[in-house]
């Protein structure tokens with residue numbers, strides 16, 4: 001595979017020293033594993049000591065195409081030499097192509113590019129509220145947006161305000177009003193929460209941060225039908241679930257459902273730059289007029305060049321097919337672990353939530369043991385490990401990584 005400096009490996013503990021240096025000068029809003037990565041290719045990362053690790057997190061799906069995908073690097077390198085930033089005060093030559101390609105991928109008319117996922121969610125909140133007032137006729141400042149329990153939509157003050165995770169929201173109030181939470185997967189509760197002031201239902205088609213929680217069959221179809229019947233917009237946060245991860249372009253595709261707004265991010269930036277977007281038809285995104293929303297970096301030339309390449313790669317369907325194919329391998333191997341240190345699994349495409357038997361240890365302890373064996377993964381909510389390998393991982397490497405998990409949790 002990749003050549004790495006063997007002599008580096010003899011400088012014992014470089015990773016640990018670099019880790020301590022990093023921790024010493026940053027706010028402790030993360031609890032990273034004790035590894036300091038210096039380069040990566042495909043599904044593999046290498047630390048400053050030259051040790052190699054299989055990446056089973058893929059930047060929470062921001063690295064769906066793996067590290068350093070040649071087509072994405074080429075697009076970024078080429079764009080760097082031409083033009084990197086204009087602001088939206090001027091139009092640049094990469095903008096139209098990106099918006100048209102992404103709109104076509106989504107089957108929608110308009111694209112509003114932003115940078116981070118949270119910004120795209122905020123954008124969707126503003127757009128659906130504005131639509132509520134201008135189009136639906138909701139009285140001023142009375143708009144309601146229905147969200148789900150266990151949600152994760154980002155880290156801004158408004159967004160954490162409608163989270164039910166005490167870590168995410170505790171100590172950060174007061175919060176933005178206008179959000180109503182209902183249990184995820186419960187259509188009756190959703191129906192009961194809709195009022196004449198409801199402008200949108202904002203949900204993740206699969207809850208990634210929640211532990212790859214898949215709603216009951218028919219839920220997304222039911223959400224679509226309710227929204228249509230009650231004149232409410234369906235905003236699907238596909239930031240982590242979308243763009244190939246589940247074996248289809250969007251997680252909503254599994255139920256043949258088309259939301260009114262796609263909220264995209266993570267993999268849209270090809271693992272190179274932050275690129276997010278809200279994608280919808282003119283009757284929705286058309287409510288915004290100049291001056292009502294914006295972003296200095298949103299839709300910049302570098303982002304558009306990389307994002308356009310991501311969309312072109314997805315347009316062939318090959319990454320979705322690979323996620324579906326490897327997803328079968330992933331599910332089979334995980335099924336064999338149930339009862340052997342694993343108490344439950346949920347998978348869709350190349351994406352899994354693995355519930356570890358508490359008798360084995362915490363999710364964190366399992367991730368630390370995996371790191372010792374050359375595998376990097378991340379726990380969520382105490383005892384769950386989320387697996388989201390790059391879609392370019394080889395079957396052989398994937399099975400090797402899963403063997404390491406079986407060895408760590410098994411008896």
Ligand SMILES: *Cc1c(COP(=O)(O)O)cnc(C)c1O
Nearest residue numbers: 116117118152153154237239240
């Ligand atoms: C990661 C994520 C976000 C937030 O994206 P950032 O780029 O971290 O702001 C929002 N929604 C979902 C479903 C996510 O997984």
